[in-house]
Amino acid sequence: MNPLAQAPSLSDFGHDPWWLILGKIVFAFVVALLGTLLGVWFERRVVGRMAVRPGPNQLGPFGLLQTLADGLKMAFKEDILPKSADKVIYFFAPAISVICAVTALSVIPFGPMVSIFGHQTPLQVTDVPVAVLVVLALSSMAVYGIVLAGWASGSTYPLLGGLRSAAQLISYEVALGLSIVAVFMLAGTMSTSEIVAAQGNGTQLTLFGADIPTPGWYALLLFPSFIVFFISIVGETNRPPFDLPEAESELVAGFMTEYSSLKFALIMLSEYVAMVTMSAFTVTLFLGGWHAPWPITEWSGANSGWWPLLWFFGKVILLVFVFVWLRGTLPRLRYDQLMRFGWKVLIPISLVWIVILAGLRTIDDWDTQSRMYAIGIPAGIVLLAALFWPSRKAAPKPTLVEQVDNRPPGSFPLPPLDLQVPPSPRTRRMVAEREPANAPAGQDSEEV
Amino acid sequence: MSTSTLLAASGAVSGGEAVTFWVLAPLALAGAIGMVAARNAVHSALWLVLTMLSLGVFYVLQAGPFIGMVQIIVYTGAIMMLFLFVLMLVGREASDSLIEVLRGQRIAAIGLGLGFAGLLGSGVYRATQGSTPIGLEQANAGGNVEGIARLLFTDYVFAFELTAALLITATIGGMILAHVERRKEDKRDQVATMKARFAPGNYPGPKPGPGVFATSSSVATPARLPDGRLSDRSTPDVLPVRELTAEETTLKGTEK
Numbered sequence: 102m103n104p105l106a107q108a109p110s111l112s113d114f115g116h117d118p119w120w121l122i123l124g125k126i127v128f129a130f131v132v133a134l135l136g137t138l139l140g141v142w143f144e145r146r147v148v149g150r151m152a153v154r155p156g157p158n159q160l161g162p163f164g165l166l167q168t169l170a171d172g173l174k175m176a177f178k179e180d181i182l183p184k185s186a187d188k189v190i191y192f193f194a195p196a197i198s199v200i201c202a203v204t205a206l207s208v209i210p211f212g213p214m215v216s217i218f219g220h221q222t223p224l225q226v227t228d229v230p231v232a233v234l235v236v237l238a239l240s241s242m243a244v245y246g247i248v249l250a251g252w253a254s255g256s257t258y259p260l261l262g263g264l265r266s267a268a269q270l271i272s273y274e275v276a277l278g279l280s281i282v283a284v285f286m287l288a289g290t291m292s293t294s295e296i297v298a299a300q301g302n303g304t305q306l307t308l309f310g311a312d313i314p315t316p317g318w319y320a321l322l323l324f325p326s327f328i329v330f331f332i333s334i335v336g337e338t339n340r341p342p343f344d345l346p347e348a349e350s351e352l353v354a355g356f357m358t359e360y361s362s363l364k365f366a367l368i369m370l371s372e373y374v375a376m377v378t379m380s381a382f383t384v385t386l387f388l389g390g391w392h393a394p395w396p397i398t399e400w401s402g403a404n405s406g407w408w409p410l411l412w413f414f415g416k417v418i419l420l421v422f423v424f425v426w427l428r429g430t431l432p433r434l435r436y437d438q439l440m441r442f443g444w445k446v447l448i449p450i451s452l453v454w455i456v457i458l459a460g461l462r463t464i465d466d467w468d469t470q471s472r473m474y475a476i477g478i479p480a481g482i483v484l485l486a487a488l489f490w491p492s493r494k495a496a497p498k499p500t501l502v503e504q505v506d507n508r509p510p511g512s513f514p515l516p517p518l519d520l521q522v523p524p525s526p527r528t529r530r531m532v533a534e535r536e537p538a539n540a541p542a543g544q545d546s547e548e549v
Numbered sequence: 550m551s552t553s554t555l556l557a558a559s560g561a562v563s564g565g566e567a568v569t570f571w572v573l574a575p576l577a578l579a580g581a582i583g584m585v586a587a588r589n590a591v592h593s594a595l596w597l598v599l600t601m602l603s604l605g606v607f608y609v610l611q612a613g614p615f616i617g618m619v620q621i622i623v624y625t626g627a628i629m630m631l632f633l634f635v636l637m638l639v640g641r642e643a644s645d646s647l648i649e650v651l652r653g654q655r656i657a658a659i660g661l662g663l664g665f666a667g668l669l670g671s672g673v674y675r676a677t678q679g680s681t682p683i684g685l686e687q688a689n690a691g692g693n694v695e696g697i698a699r700l701l702f703t704d705y706v707f708a709f710e711l712t713a714a715l716l717i718t719a720t721i722g723g724m725i726l727a728h729v730e731r732r733k734e735d736k737r738d739q740v741a742t743m744k745a746r747f748a749p750g751n752y753p754g755p756k757p758g759p760g761v762f763a764t765s766s767s768v769a770t771p772a773r774l775p776d777g778r779l780s781d782r783s784t785p786d787v788l789p790v791r792e793l794t795a796e797e798t799t800l801k802g803t804e805k
Contacts, residue, residue: 190595230693234618238605241626244599252591252637259638266633269713271627278622291694511749524626 108298109214109223111230117222119403125226127204132542136377143169143418144425149431172366180362184256193261194253195364198246205378208232210294212391212409215237224391224410225294233281236382237274240337240343241494244270246371262355263437272443273336280330280449283323283458284386297390301404304387307335320387320390325454325479327387327448331423337445339372339422342431345439380420385430388416454479476540566610577603588637594629601625615694669694755784769793 117125126492142157149156157164182188212224230237244267251263285291288299300317320327336343347355357368384390391409402408433444499507505515580600601624608617616787649655688696701709737745746753757772757780771790772783781790 124718131719170656187589187591190591217724227613231614234615234622237619238621238626241622242602244626244630245633248633248637249595262639264634271630274626290692299682483698507747513749513753 103196108146108301109210109294110298111228111292112229113214113221113223114225114294117220120461121220121222122226123219125224125442126207128211129202129209129226132211133206133374133377134201134370137373138168139165140373140377140421141171141369143421144428147422147425148429151426171318175366176363178362180364181359183255183359186359187255191359192247194250195360195371196244196246197249198243199367199374201243202371202378205236205239205436206374206381208235208293209378209381209385210297210390211413212407213255213404215407223294228292228294231291233285233291233296233386236378237278240277240375241270241274242380243371243375244327245261246281246368247356250360254359256359258352258354258358262347262352262358265352266339266356269339269343269345269439269443270337273333273447275450276329276369276443276447277333277337278331279448279455280326281386282451282455283326284319286455286458287319287322288461290507293385293390297385297392300389301392312427318387318389318392320389323387324460325450328547329454331383331388332447333429335424336376336439338347338379338424341428342433343439344433345436376421376424377417380417380424383420384413384416388420410461423506436521569606569610573603577607590639591633594633594636598625598629601629613693614690615697752782767793767798770798771782 146156146164157167160166160170161362181189207226210223210225210228214221214223216222238518247266247270248263251261251266254260259350284296288296290296290299293360300319334374339345339347345355347357357365391413392413393402393409395404395405397412403412500516505518550796579599580596580598580603583596586594602621605617605620605625607618607715607744608614649805691699745751759775767782770793771779771781774780779790779792784790
């Protein structure tokens with residue numbers, strides 16, 4: 102197994118003919134659009150299944166065309182421009198969101214070197230020495246789309262949604278950046294293709310005489326970073342349980358309340374493209390990119406040719422499923438809980454973990470042993486914490502009768518606890534007068 | 550090496566670099582002028598964002614991809630967003646008035662600004678004329694990011710840490726001045742709130758709105774309870790609970 106033979110490096114970029122570059126850009130764009138079309142359908146089906154209902158199933162096989170129909174419907178709706186809106190900014194805000202979300206796909210490696218019409222080329226639009234920072238920059242620019250949409254609408258709910266999202270995204274970006282620092286420390290590079298290549302070389306561990314191939318995926322080696330990163334991107338994409346900017350129960354639809362028709366469609370598009378982009382980004386940084394997972398790697402051709410596309414998109418779909426799963430499971434956080442979680446939990450954990458990792462790297466020069474430290478120490482800490490967590494013994498709860506008896510005099514009146522609701526006399530009369538449905542003819546029964 | 554490092558490596562200006570410069574330089578200038586000229590504060594901030602983004606791309610063109618991206622993330626993404634955050638609270642209709650308080654200051658400012666730009670531009674132009682850039686390839690030899698990291702953690706480590714300490718001090722100072730954290734015992738949780746709500750002497754239902762069962766929409770109009778009494782819970786504490794006269798309850802015609 103030699104996955105590195107196929108892995109592109111930075112010098113492989115910038116030699117493509119123009120039609121190949123165009124083709125790759127179109128491919129990334131189509132991935133974004135198809136990701137949205139299928140993502141909305143996927144989300145509605147999965148959430149439907151989780152809520153024990155079928156979800157969209159009428160239009161096309163398995164309801165696959167539902168999103169297309171919804172999109173067409175949205176295009177033909179009336180485009181309402183609020184009187185108090187700042188017209189130019191109101192118009193540009195959704196476009197900023199979409200542009201930022203789609204552009205980030207250009208530095209995501211979809212696969213290794215492949216041959217397209219005789220050209221050896223990496224399956225990636227482009228790569229730069231700071232590709233990860235490009236994605237971070239784009240995600241920080243995407244905040245403008247939301248904030249400006251909220252401000253330019255000229256009404257209260259969108260403004261509140263925009264302000265909330267500004268604070269939320271900036272806080273979660275800090276945790277996001279800090280968790281990526283660990284990846285930089287291990288990979289020694291900021292280019293996405295080289296980070297993927299660095300995850301390709303796993304090591305053989307000899308445990309009790311048996312050789313166990315360990316993957317070099319950073320999700321395992323840098324488990325705490327992976328967790329912090331994933332939580333942060335949920336906050337960064339405004340997905341439940343962190344969808345505060347568009348909290349329906351408080352802010353109608355948050356920053357997009359005043360949007361309608363195609364502009365609203367653009368906002369929806371950017372949200373789902375961001376979900377796909379961020380999933381792909383996670384796969385690139387932590388889940389080995391296009392590298393095949395373990396059982397498949399036994400087959401030597403798994404990491405060459407066009408097969409890696411399959412592994413890559415399989416992992417992306419898995420992560421999108423986790424996004425949907427979170428939405429189907431967790432209730433929305435309160436705003437102060439969200440901020441406290443970001444600043445007081447995620448950021449300190451990231452900082453401490455970076456310090457631990459830096460210490461590990463100076464102890465010995467990052468061989469198998471320290472890898473095992475890296476896996477073992479956090480796992481051990483988590484286990485110890487779970488074991489010795491001070492279990493707060495709840496005081497025995499008084500029974501209902503005791504609680505009622507202990508109420509001070511003058512309390513709000515309560516109905517008696519043994520209250521039996523007497524049957525309504527009207528119902529008894531109606532039942533008695535009704536013709537029995539299944540009684541044999543001629544037999545008059547008074548009982549029901 | 551990557552394309553962006555190659556662009557500026559030789560000192561000669563390549564075609565792509567020139568095109569990018571001539572597209573973005575007017576945009577950056579327009580952003581700077583627009584920032585000063587825009588009357589709305591948020592529009593000003595957005596013009597400045599345009600300038601900062603263009604500057605970020607210029608850094609990338611000058612074989613400094615790291616500093617370019619950091620410019621966009623830190624300045625455009627974080628600092629300008631903070632500005633915008635404050636400006637949004639000011640309100641949408643707040644625009645500067647065009648009345649000059651100091652007579653002739655605008656003309657003078659434009660003149661002085663142009664003069665200063667001319668002086669600075671010509672000075673830099675004459676100073677750099679004919680000189681060839683050297684040392685870029687050595688600086689970027691191990692990669693741009695690695696080069697900056699090496700400098701920051703060797704030659705400039707003291708300055709770097711001093712800056713970090715200063716920033717942290719400022720941040721903590723700001724937090725101490727502005728942030729009030731209540732002790733855990735002082736916080737009333739949901740259970741305590743509900744107990745207080747249903748405690749004797751407190752009516753747990755919502756307050757009646759002013760003017761309920763009354764003839765006026767004025768906040769001074771007390772609500773009338775079902776038995777005809779006036780409810781003192783329906784008016785603000787500063788207002789006496791009393792029957793309003795017919796003259797007081799008629800509409801004043803102040804609505805548009």
